[in-house]
Amino acid sequence: MTFDVADLQNSAPLLLLTVAGLVLMLLDAFSRSKLVGAPYQKKMPAETSEAYPLPVAGSRGYLMPVTVLLLLGILAVVAWLPGQIHGDHGVFMYRDMLVLDRFGLLVSGICIVGAILGVMTAPAFLRAHGLEMGEYYALVMFSLAGMVILVMAADLVTVFLGVEIMSLGVYVLAGMWRKSQRSAEAAMKYFLVGAFVSGLLLYGIALVYGSVGTTLLSEIRSRAPVFASRPLFYIGWMLIFVSFLFKVAAVPFHMWAPDTYDGAPTPVSGFMMTGVKAAAFAGLYRLFAVTLGDSQNALQAYTGWVHAAYGIAILTMTLGNLAALHQESIKRMLAYSSIAHAGYLLIGLIAMAVVGDSARGPLLFYLAAYTVTVVGAMGVVGWLSRDLRGGERLTLDDWAGMGQRHPAGALAMTIFLLSLGGFPPTAGFFGKFYLFRVALEKPSLLPLVLIGIANSLISVYYYLRVITAMYFRAPAPSSEPASEPLSSTALSVGVLIAALLVLGLGLMPEWLANLCAAAN
Amino acid sequence: MTGIASLMGSAATGLPSLLAQVAQAQRIPGKIDPVPWCPAWAFWVLAALTVAGALVTITRRNLIGAVMSLVATFFGLASIYALLSAHFLAAIQVLVYAGAIMVLFVFVVMVLNREEEEPWSLRSPVLKAFGTGAVVYLLVRIGELLFFARPPLPQRAGTPPPNFGSVSEIAEYFFTKFLFPFEAVSILLLIAVIGAVVLTRTVAKPTSVHDLPLDQQPKDPAADEGDSGAHAAGHGAGGH
Numbered sequence: 001m002t003f004d005v006a007d008l009q010n011s012a013p014l015l016l017l018t019v020a021g022l023v024l025m026l027l028d029a030f031s032r033s034k035l036v037g038a039p040y041q042k043k044m045p046a047e048t049s050e051a052y053p054l055p056v057a058g059s060r061g062y063l064m065p066v067t068v069l070l071l072l073g074i075l076a077v078v079a080w081l082p083g084q085i086h087g088d089h090g091v092f093m094y095r096d097m098l099v100l101d102r103f104g105l106l107v108s109g110i111c112i113v114g115a116i117l118g119v120m121t122a123p124a125f126l127r128a129h130g131l132e133m134g135e136y137y138a139l140v141m142f143s144l145a146g147m148v149i150l151v152m153a154a155d156l157v158t159v160f161l162g163v164e165i166m167s168l169g170v171y172v173l174a175g176m177w178r179k180s181q182r183s184a185e186a187a188m189k190y191f192l193v194g195a196f197v198s199g200l201l202l203y204g205i206a207l208v209y210g211s212v213g214t215t216l217l218s219e220i221r222s223r224a225p226v227f228a229s230r231p232l233f234y235i236g237w238m239l240i241f242v243s244f245l246f247k248v249a250a251v252p253f254h255m256w257a258p259d260t261y262d263g264a265p266t267p268v269s270g271f272m273m274t275g276v277k278a279a280a281f282a283g284l285y286r287l288f289a290v291t292l293g294d295s296q297n298a299l300q301a302y303t304g305w306v307h308a309a310y311g312i313a314i315l316t317m318t319l320g321n322l323a324a325l326h327q328e329s330i331k332r333m334l335a336y337s338s339i340a341h342a343g344y345l346l347i348g349l350i351a352m353a354v355v356g357d358s359a360r361g362p363l364l365f366y367l368a369a370y371t372v373t374v375v376g377a378m379g380v381v382g383w384l385s386r387d388l389r390g391g392e393r394l395t396l397d398d399w400a401g402m403g404q405r406h407p408a409g410a411l412a413m414t415i416f417l418l419s420l421g422g423f424p425p426t427a428g429f430f431g432k433f434y435l436f437r438v439a440l441e442k443p444s445l446l447p448l449v450l451i452g453i454a455n456s457l458i459s460v461y462y463y464l465r466v467i468t469a470m471y472f473r474a475p476a477p478s479s480e481p482a483s484e485p486l487s488s489t490a491l492s493v494g495v496l497i498a499a500l501l502v503l504g505l506g507l508m509p510e511w512l513a514n515l516c517a518a519a520n
Numbered sequence: 521m522t523g524i525a526s527l528m529g530s531a532a533t534g535l536p537s538l539l540a541q542v543a544q545a546q547r548i549p550g551k552i553d554p555v556p557w558c559p560a561w562a563f564w565v566l567a568a569l570t571v572a573g574a575l576v577t578i579t580r581r582n583l584i585g586a587v588m589s590l591v592a593t594f595f596g597l598a599s600i601y602a603l604l605s606a607h608f609l610a611a612i613q614v615l616v617y618a619g620a621i622m623v624l625f626v627f628v629v630m631v632l633n634r635e636e637e638e639p640w641s642l643r644s645p646v647l648k649a650f651g652t653g654a655v656v657y658l659l660v661r662i663g664e665l666l667f668f669a670r671p672p673l674p675q676r677a678g679t680p681p682p683n684f685g686s687v688s689e690i691a692e693y694f695f696t697k698f699l700f701p702f703e704a705v706s707i708l709l710l711i712a713v714i715g716a717v718v719l720t721r722t723v724a725k726p727t728s729v730h731d732l733p734l735d736q737q738p739k740d741p742a743a744d745e746g747d748s749g750a751h752a753a754g755h756g757a758g759g760h
Contacts, residue, residue, distance in 0.1 A: 002696045018707055025714070094700035135718045142711050149704060157701045165708050172715035187719075231665035 007093040020070040021141030028134025099154035102519040107151040107282040114274040114371040120494030121379030122267035124486040143169030147279035156215040174264040186263030193256040197246040204239030247280040251316040261335035270378030274371040289352035317343030317455040329394040361517030362434035369427035376498030377416035393483035401475035421463040427505035570596030594618040606685040
């Protein structure tokens with residue numbers, strides 16, 4: 001036997017995600033193609049009519065509940081697996097290619113929860129914009145499988161494969177809005193930058209392998225002190241570091257992010273901002289905080305990634321927030337705010353290296369809080385900004401008076417924006433609180449924390465700007481028809497769950513914080 | 521499709537003879553020099569060929585010229601693989617990259633037949649100077665690391681095992697140590713197939729001004745509202 005049979009059980013989330021993707025493909029293939037407003041249709045309704053007939057649910061309407069049920073089942077497996085881990089070091093699978101540990105399972109769980117909420121908010125949006133196709137669900141599943149491979153990776157080969165599988169699905173999802181020029185631009189930019197980044201990552205892996213002679217992370221960790229003085233080792237790790245910074249959209253490797261997040265279909269943007277970012281941060285954690293994170297600091301001093309990350313965290317927070325300040329489009333503002341949040345998360349990564357393992361919990365808590373919040377916010381953006389003429393109404397002027405026109409959506413958006421800004425009764429507050437508190441344990445991180453706090457204050461301005469527009473501004477006198485919010489039960493329920501999670505984590509953060517702290 | 525079919529054909533006819541050569545080229549165990557028939561400077565010649573091909577590739581304005589010099593790079597790389605006793609990899613490099621992928625490249629270049637344009641060029645001299653400076657800095661830092669840090673050079677790892685680089689050896693790795701990555705790649709390929717279908721399926725025409733190309737969208741919302749004829753004209757232009 002070339003692998004242990006127990007590996008099949010231990011890698012069940014990954015296998016089940018893949019199988020679920022295949023099942024969804026089959027269901028899609030055997031569904032009747034009688035969709036209205038879907039790409040299968042040859043002609044759109046008459047374009048001259050002011051508002052063309054609302055597309056109705058097609059025969060693929062059941063794919064979303066099926067997807068959600070499958071994901072819930074996989075989430076249950078993820079929740080059950082920690083009981084199978086005996087000891088502190090995790091279980092290695094498939095000849096040390098993957099490792100099953102609580103950290104990997106928790107990040108997988110975060111990605112899956114984000115995907116469940118995203119999938120619930122997606123179909124109404126997709127249908128309204130003529131995008132309803134079964135491949136969406138399958139690609140989300142396969143992308144998730146890539147994320148799980150990445151967060152469980154114990155070898156540079158699997159790290160690379162995870163990154164590629166995750167990204168390839170998302171490139172397609174970003175470009176699936178075929179009628180929108182911006183979606184094509186989003187996918188093209190993401191794909192070209194992503195292809196370049198894959199080259200950097202592979203080059204870095206080759207150099208590390210060339211200098212150390214192994215791709216196993218645990219062996220690299222044990223051999224690193226001897227090999228750290230090799231220039232190839234250093235250059236290789238820097239290339240790997242840069243490629244991951246591209247994936248999390250950290251400044252100065254962020255130039256693709258605003259256009260991509262802004263142009264992609266809104267539920268896909270939510271998936272990219274949360275799942276991809278969470279998995280990429282898990283990869284950064286495994287590669288840098290664990291493999292190169294040496295408490296002696298000799299290794300870090302030589303590879304220098306902590307110093308690089310320090311500067312990049314400051315740049316990312318500051319430039320992301322400053323650019324978000326004067327965005328008129330809410331979706332684009334959220335895109336820049338996502339860049340800024342990558343900066344806060346980098347503080348957690350640095351704290352992992354400098355402070356130690358106690359920073360792991362805050363980092364994970366922040367990831368969870370951020371994921372739930374952003375998925376919810378993007379759900380609301382897709383919900384409220386639907387334009388009957390086919391596009392999206394995303395400017396602040398369009399959203400003026402939303403508090404009267406659509407109180408429920410506006411209230412949910414307010415909760416998410418407050419959470420992103422870090423206001424007390426929400427998950428975002430505790431995310432920032434735990435993160436900054438653990439970073440303050442080392443005086444060398446004090447400047448970083450001060451800059452982070454200053455940036456949070458800056459960010460409050462543009463989050464509150466949306467809230468004031470929704471509640472305290474009359475709609476601009478315009479002869480254009482206002483946006484027409486989607487009406488969908490699944491979407492409302494998805495946003496409601498996200499909002500409840502954000503508030504719940506803000507009121508009772510201990511259980512998740514304890515779970516995160518225990519996720520070694 | 522034709523390219524793939526021709527590749528299949530060449531693989532079917534060429535592979536047995538290649539495999540025979542691979543088998544013949546397997547070294548006698550105990551010899552220190554990995555490639556006895558090859559002088560040490562051969563590496564430098566092949567490396568120069570590879571780098572020169574790559575440089576020509578990124579500097580040609582003529583796309584076909586660029587693609588053809590990429591072939592030279594691929595052949596140089598394949599020869600270096602052969603020098604490293606990785607004969608199977610060398611054969612695959614020639615078959616897949618210099619064969620199939622280059623055929624696809626040439627097809628795409630000929631089918632698209634695009635005008636020369638530089639969409640993302642750095643126009644401002646300040647940016648150009650900045651970019652040049654950054655590249656020079658990077659090269660200096662890497663050179664500094666490589667030449668002045670004077671690392672302890674790794675000792676020659678010794679003679680590779682007799683079967684090193686052979687098809688059976690690689691197959692064994694694929695089905696034992698690297699079984700998981702080997703299988704996981706299939707998810708990647710599946711996504712690629714699905715993605716190709718999703719992204720190339722025919723779609724309906726744009727239905728709103730927001731879907732038009734950016735330069736065709738009305739600048740002023742009021743103007744767009746006032747003239748409903750502009751919609752129809754915009755749709756016609758954006759529809760193809």
